[in-house]
Every structure is written in structure tokens, then in C-alpha cells.
Amino acid sequence: MMNPTKERVFKPEKLFAPRNFKAPKLKSTQFLEIGAGKGMHAMKFAEANPQKHLIAVERTRAKFDVFASRAKDLSLENLSAVHADAIPWVVHGFPPKSLDGVFLLYPNPEPKNASQRWLNMPFFEFLLSRMKPKATLVLATNIKEYVDEAEVLARKDWALNVKRIEVSKDSARTHFEVKYLARGEVCYQLNLEKPAGYQTRFDDWFA
Incomplete structure (x- = not known):
């Protein structure tokens, strides 16, 4: 179980569903990408894994428009491009233990606000609750200080199984x-696996 002494607790009940939100039709093998940018990884992943469904979320309108246009041309049935703020979308879009994997590829390192880095955020506990046991979250960055901090947090605060590699x-x-x-x-990658039997405070929480 994650560290129960963490002071800040995420409050999903405070978040409204995004505008024009439609609950996704989840598949048996379901993945999520947060911060998909122009969709390069999302489209490659979907093409290479036709039996896996990926929902790829991007907040920035200009990047999303490029992504959506390219994804439409490819007509990939196992890829859903979503323009939204990922946090409320995840809260309202996924039930507990529904994700086989999550991708956080080159997120904003938030150099002036460490509390907004993913593993420092209370939302991270909620995100873990949406993952199936043994599911893996992939975090990639080119910033050594970022990956060093994330690795320590993953092991100490979140009690995850951690594998660190160079890309x-x-x-x-x-x-x-x-x-x-x-x-x-050098680009770094953390594969963060949710252990079997892992518990969070949101395991029974539904939107």
C-alpha cells in the first residue's frame, strides 16, 4: 500500500466532468496516455498493438488538432484522441482497476513548482487506483534530476515495483x-508496476 501518512489527499468529488464529456466505452485491454502532444507515440502504439485500446489525452488545442487530424487519416479503431484536461477526464472516465497501462512521456518537469510533478501530486494515488494489479506506468524524461526524484518517490512514498532504464x-x-x-x-525511463494486492483510498470510488 502507498504511504498513508501523505498529508495532501486528492478529492475527486470536487471535480466536475469536462465540458461535453462522454464516458468512454472501455475495452478489455485498456491503456491511457496523458500529454499525448501531436500523437506520435499514440498512433505508433495503436498501429503496433491492434488488440490494445489507447485513450490519448492532450490539453493544448494546437497540438491536439494536429493529433486528431492525423489520427482520423489513419482510421485506427483502437485509438481515441481526447482534447481535455487529463485529471478531471480520468476521474470521470475510468472506474477502479480498469487500466492495463499508463504512459507519461516527457511531461513538463515543472522546474518552478515541484508539487505539480506527477508523483508529487495527490492525484497520483487516484491514478494508481484506476490501474489493474500488475499494470505498468511508463514515465520518460531527459532530465536526470526529475527521474532521480521520481524513482525515490515511486519506491518510498508509493511502494511500486520500479525498473529504471536508459532509452x-x-x-x-x-x-x-x-x-x-x-x-x-540521455533519456531515462521508469517502468512503475502496481503490485498485486496494492490498495489506495480510492479503490471503491466511482464518479
Whole structure:
């Protein structure tokens, strides 16, 4: 179980559903990507994994419009592009233990506000509650300090199974990843697995 002494507790009941929200029709094998950008990873993942359904959420209108246009051209039935703020969308879109995996690829490192980094946010506990036992959250970044902090939090505060790797030099999942690797930077990845029997305070909470 995650650390019960964490002071800030997420309050999902305070969040309204996004405008024009429609609850998704979830599949038996369901994945989520938060911060999908222009959809490069989302489309590659969907093409490579036709039996896995991915809901990819992007908040920025300009990036989402590019993503949605490209996704429409590909006509991938296992990919849903969503323009929304991910936190309320996740609260209203997913029941407990419904996700087989989550992708957080090159999130904003929030250099001036560490409390807004994903593993520092109370929402992270809620996100874990939406994941199935043994599901994996993939976090990638090019910032060593970010991955160092996230690894410590994942182990100490969230009690997750952690595997840390360096991203292959020929990887090309996102536009950011392509740019960073082309500059010769090291990119890091954490695979955070939710242990069997893991408990959160939101395991029985439904929108």
C-alpha cells in the first residue's frame, strides 16, 4: 500500500466532468496516455498493438488538432484522441482497476513548482487506483534530476515495483524524444508496476 501518512489527499468529488464529456466505452485491454502532444507515440502504439485500446489525452488545442487530424487519416479503431484536461477526464472516465497501462512521456518537469510533478501530486494515488494489479506506468524524461526524484518517490512514498532504464538511442516515440536523442542527450525511463494486492483510498470510488 502507498504511504498513508501523505498529508495532501486528492478529492475527486470536487471535480466536475469536462465540458461535453462522454464516458468512454472501455475495452478489455485498456491503456491511457496523458500529454499525448501531436500523437506520435499514440498512433505508433495503436498501429503496433491492434488488440490494445489507447485513450490519448492532450490539453493544448494546437497540438491536439494536429493529433486528431492525423489520427482520423489513419482510421485506427483502437485509438481515441481526447482534447481535455487529463485529471478531471480520468476521474470521470475510468472506474477502479480498469487500466492495463499508463504512459507519461516527457511531461513538463515543472522546474518552478515541484508539487505539480506527477508523483508529487495527490492525484497520483487516484491514478494508481484506476490501474489493474500488475499494470505498468511508463514515465520518460531527459532530465536526470526529475527521474532521480521520481524513482525515490515511486519506491518510498508509493511502494511500486520500479525498473529504471536508459532509452535506446534509436527510439523515436515522441517528437521530444527524437529531438533529445538527436542532440546526444540521455533519456531515462521508469517502468512503475502496481503490485498485486496494492490498495489506495480510492479503490471503491466511482464518479
